[in-house]
Amino acid sequence: xxxxxxxxxxxxxxxxxxxxxxxxxxxxxxxxxxxxxxxxxxxxxxxxxxxxxxxxxxxxxxxxxxxxxxxxxxxxxxxxxxxxxxxxxxxxxxxxxxxxxxxxxxxxxxxxxxxxxxxxxxxxxxxxxxxxxxxxxxxxxxxxxxxxxxxxxxxxxxxxxxxxxxxxxxxxxxxxxxxxxxxxxxxxxxxxxxxxxxxxxxxxxxxxxxxxxxxxxxxxxxxxxxxxxxxxxxxxxxxxxxxxxxxxxxxxxxxxxxxxxxxxxxxxxxxxxxxxxxxxxxxxxxxxxxxxxxxxxxxxxxxxxxxxxxxxxxxxxxxxxxxxxxxxxxxxxxxxxxxxxxxxxxxxxxxxxxxxxxxxxxxxxxxxxxxxxxxxxxxxxxxxxxxxxxxxxxxxxxxxxxxxxxxxxxxxxxxxxxxxxxxxxxx
Amino acid sequence: xxxxxxxxxxxxxxxxxxxxxxxxxxxxxxxxxxxxxxxxxxxxxxxxxxxxxxxxxxxxxxxxxxxxxxxxxxxxxxxxxxxxxxxxxxxxxxxxxxxxxxxxxxxxxxxxxxxxxxxxxxxxxxxxxxxxxxxxxxxxxxxxxxxxxxxxxxxxxxxxxxxxxxxxxxxxxxxxxxxxxxxxxxxxxxxxxxxxxxxxxxxxxxxxxxxxxxxxxxxxxxxxxxxxxxxxxxxxxxxxxxxxxxxxxxxxxxxxxxxxxxxxxxxxxxxxxxxxxxxxxxxxxxxxxxxxxxxxxxxxxxxxxxxxxxxxxxxxxxxxxxxxxxxxxxxxxxxxxxxxxxxxxxxxxxxxxxxxxxxxxxxxxxxxxxxxxxxxxxxxxxxxxxxxxxxxxxxxxxxxxxxxxxxxxxxxxxxxxxxxxxxxxxx
Numbered sequence: 001x002x003x004x005x006x007x008x009x010x011x012x013x014x015x016x017x018x019x020x021x022x023x024x025x026x027x028x029x030x031x032x033x034x035x036x037x038x039x040x041x042x043x044x045x046x047x048x049x050x051x052x053x054x055x056x057x058x059x060x061x062x063x064x065x066x067x068x069x070x071x072x073x074x075x076x077x078x079x080x081x082x083x084x085x086x087x088x089x090x091x092x093x094x095x096x097x098x099x100x101x102x103x104x105x106x107x108x109x110x111x112x113x114x115x116x117x118x119x120x121x122x123x124x125x126x127x128x129x130x131x132x133x134x135x136x137x138x139x140x141x142x143x144x145x146x147x148x149x150x151x152x153x154x155x156x157x158x159x160x161x162x163x164x165x166x167x168x169x170x171x172x173x174x175x176x177x178x179x180x181x182x183x184x185x186x187x188x189x190x191x192x193x194x195x196x197x198x199x200x201x202x203x204x205x206x207x208x209x210x211x212x213x214x215x216x217x218x219x220x221x222x223x224x225x226x227x228x229x230x231x232x233x234x235x236x237x238x239x240x241x242x243x244x245x246x247x248x249x250x251x252x253x254x255x256x257x258x259x260x261x262x263x264x265x266x267x268x269x270x271x272x273x274x275x276x277x278x279x280x281x282x283x284x285x286x287x288x289x290x291x292x293x294x295x296x297x298x299x300x301x302x303x304x305x306x307x308x309x310x311x312x313x314x315x316x317x318x319x320x321x322x323x324x325x326x327x328x329x330x331x332x333x334x335x336x337x338x339x340x341x342x343x344x345x346x347x348x349x350x351x352x353x354x355x356x357x358x359x360x361x362x363x364x365x366x367x368x369x370x371x372x373x374x375x376x377x378x379x380x381x382x383x384x385x386x387x388x389x390x391x392x393x394x395x396x397x398x399x400x401x402x403x404x405x406x407x408x409x410x411x412x413x414x415x416x417x418x419x420x421x422x423x424x425x426x427x
Numbered sequence: 428x429x430x431x432x433x434x435x436x437x438x439x440x441x442x443x444x445x446x447x448x449x450x451x452x453x454x455x456x457x458x459x460x461x462x463x464x465x466x467x468x469x470x471x472x473x474x475x476x477x478x479x480x481x482x483x484x485x486x487x488x489x490x491x492x493x494x495x496x497x498x499x500x501x502x503x504x505x506x507x508x509x510x511x512x513x514x515x516x517x518x519x520x521x522x523x524x525x526x527x528x529x530x531x532x533x534x535x536x537x538x539x540x541x542x543x544x545x546x547x548x549x550x551x552x553x554x555x556x557x558x559x560x561x562x563x564x565x566x567x568x569x570x571x572x573x574x575x576x577x578x579x580x581x582x583x584x585x586x587x588x589x590x591x592x593x594x595x596x597x598x599x600x601x602x603x604x605x606x607x608x609x610x611x612x613x614x615x616x617x618x619x620x621x622x623x624x625x626x627x628x629x630x631x632x633x634x635x636x637x638x639x640x641x642x643x644x645x646x647x648x649x650x651x652x653x654x655x656x657x658x659x660x661x662x663x664x665x666x667x668x669x670x671x672x673x674x675x676x677x678x679x680x681x682x683x684x685x686x687x688x689x690x691x692x693x694x695x696x697x698x699x700x701x702x703x704x705x706x707x708x709x710x711x712x713x714x715x716x717x718x719x720x721x722x723x724x725x726x727x728x729x730x731x732x733x734x735x736x737x738x739x740x741x742x743x744x745x746x747x748x749x750x751x752x753x754x755x756x757x758x759x760x761x762x763x764x765x766x767x768x769x770x771x772x773x774x775x776x777x778x779x780x781x782x783x784x785x786x787x788x789x790x791x792x793x794x795x796x797x798x799x800x801x802x803x804x805x806x807x808x809x810x811x812x813x814x815x816x817x818x819x820x821x822x823x824x825x826x827x828x829x830x831x832x833x834x835x836x837x838x839x840x841x842x843x844x845x846x847x848x849x850x851x852x853x854x
Contacts, residue, residue: 029785029786030787056829056831061840062841063837063839063840063844063849064840064849065844065849065850065851065852067852067853069853085853086854345784345844346841346844395786396829399786399831400827404832405830405833
């Protein structure tokens with residue numbers, strides 16, 4: 001029996017509420033001995049951690065650095081090596097386009113072509129308003145190539161989504177993207193025979209678009225990549241019998257949530273707004289995915305203090321979330337984005353699970369941490385005396401936590417268990 | 428997607444250097460509370476451990492005691508349950524015989540037959556020189572049985588390798604080895620119909636050899652076991668895009684390295700020689716496997732102090748290795764060989780990973796260890812004072828390390844990650 005078959009068999013619905021908070025790119029690397037999370041002032045997280053189960057989770061496997069797609073699939077309980085989600089699908093779902101089995105979704109950039117060479121891969125990051133004008137114009141000009149229906153959707157700034165709909169399409173193409181400036185337009189090539197038709201349509205599209213946008217400098221051509229067909233992922237409702245909702249600001253994460261059957265809730269952009277949204281809909285669902293993006297953005301920018309500030313902002317609003325008294329609360333990241341690396345990384349993520357029926361290891365976690373944060377009021381008393389320390393939620397405390405190191409795709413099953421939504425397997 | 432497909436997809440070559448030091452059979456069991464490694468005086472390893480990531484790794488899975496073949500496959504990043512390497516293949520590669528797809532390689536012992544009974548399974552451990560004489564003689568006498576070409580190669584003392592080459596061979600045979608003295612010659616039996624031909628040839632070979640060696644007492648017959656066909660393991664160059672070299676003294680480990688496409692470097696027999704070899708070829712490869720055998724040999728002999736002495740010898744030469752400043756350094760064992768057990772064991776191995784982008788848990792590891800090694804000058808000072816502890820690299824420190832317990836086949840992926848030789852998986 002594979003794990004999905006197991007989940008289907010043992011999942012039961014009940015009225016317990018689960019909240020999965022994902023601080024994107026949470027895990028970090030130490031600067032002066034402490035990571036972003038360890039350096040941030042997080043009194044509320046620290047208190048919560050002292051009465052929670054802690055651990056470190058690998059998004060995919062040790063050593064593997066994930067993109068957001070596989071990292072979130074894993075957090076939602078799916079094997080990220082079983083389902084591959086193309087970026088195009090994520091982008092399409094993110095801009096609210098539903099994608100079906102006959103579709104190939106593609107990420108597009110408007111770009112600048114001068115004297116036959118790409119001089120800007122983002123067309124000077126044109127305003128999103130301009131983007132919408134161009135897309136509206138193109139829709140009147142290009143609606144079909146061969147037998148493929150052409151769908152065009154604006155993203156932010158220079159980004160757009162192209163959806164081809166026809167029979168016999170494939171996503172096995174090379175990127176139509178020279179990847180650096182000073183090179184000519186790059187066309188797509190089919191990776192196998194089955195993709196020849198799609199490659200032909202994609203390349204005709206590039207030529208048609210470039211022809212139509214002749215006078216639209218700097219947005220006078222496009223780059224296409226991330227071709228993707230719809231992956232057949234079973235919905236969380238089927239697999240886990242959950243009524244699941246997503247509270248996310250950025251398109252990709254809304255898209256990911258929709259992909260596994262979550263309902264995407266309307267929300268404002270701040271963490272405060274997101275927690276208000278959670279409160280408003282708390283009665284209507286039994287699983288909430290609350291996604292905070294900016295930890296990752298600052299990490300990618302190499303902004304250690306910026307990343308800390310988002311963590312501290314979340315910490316500030318944590319009591320409002322705790323007021324709801326979720327039966328199971330998880331706070332974690334989808335992957336690490338250490339400011340020191342300015343990129344996603346392979347380092348395992350801090351995980352905190354707070355629920356009713358659990359074993360904490362408060363002293364051990366505190367003791368481990370005590371040594372690292374001695375400037376935080378930590379005291380290790382001498383010989384024969386009790387150890388009294390104030391814990392700090394962070395990577396090192398999690399490394400000494402009772403959950404140990406484990407795979408992120410086990411987080412959702414652990415949430416289900418703690419919510420008593422899994423019955424016994426076998427007699 | 429399976430893990431090998433993933434590795435192929437995300438591996439990139441760069442100029443970072445990785446060194447994997449395998450102290451064979453490193454893990455131990457405590458005598459008077461401390462293992463071989465914990466008892467050994469290892470100031471250099473201790474210092475290094477304080478700024479490294481530590482953990483414990485299971486060679487195959489918890490509870491499984493591996494032979495050298497699967498244990499090394501795992502260290503090289505391969506799933507040891509996916510590929511089975513027969514001992515015959517290892518021995519053949521170890522004596523420098525290349526083996527192909529039509530071959531079955533077999534481990535042979537010269538043995539003594541008296542009055543129809545095996546009286547010595549090692550023919551009195553004849554001199555290697557004598558072995559070479561016998562093999563030279565046999566080559567002139569037996570070069571073909573049925574349609575199988577017969578290859579014969581000397582090992583050390585009483586050991587030799589037999590390679591059969593023909594179509595339709597199989598390695599699914601029982602050992603032709605009575606396993607104790609005072610029994611008659613044992614012939615091979617086919618485990619299935621497809622192996623009938625090979626069994627027939629093997630048994631004809633035993634009779635032919637015994638006939639030819641009538642006057643060669645004590646080496647007047649042979650035992651055969653470890654039949655093996657060549658396993659189709661993808662090379663490290665393909666899987667990980669590594670240019671890999673092995674610095675090993677013993678044939679089996681050279682053989683294992685060749686099996687996964689490493690170049691085997693000429694080296695002297697001492698650890699000092701091996702480190703000199705590493706220095707000499709440092710520019711030419713990006714992955715080095717440095718294998719130290721004697722830790723295991725002493726462990727198998729039950730010689731606790733002897734095993735300690737090899738660890739201390741390695742510690743003595745460690746600074747010379749560190750002078751090369753490898754980008755990623757791992758020091759571990761392939762499996763445990765506790766002197767107390769006089770055998771390989773299932774206990775997970777200490778693992779030390781030293782690289783640039785990592786989270787250490789130095790103080791925590793030291794503190795954990797402090798409790799265990801308080802007789803080593805460890806001090807935990809009271810209230811308000813800094814904690815000063817001297818760490819000791821060993822099993823207990825590794826058990827409290829940030830890497831936790833993991834599978835040895837994840838070591839190579841973690842090395843790749845730390846050397847920035849893995850790109851992101853998925854968008």
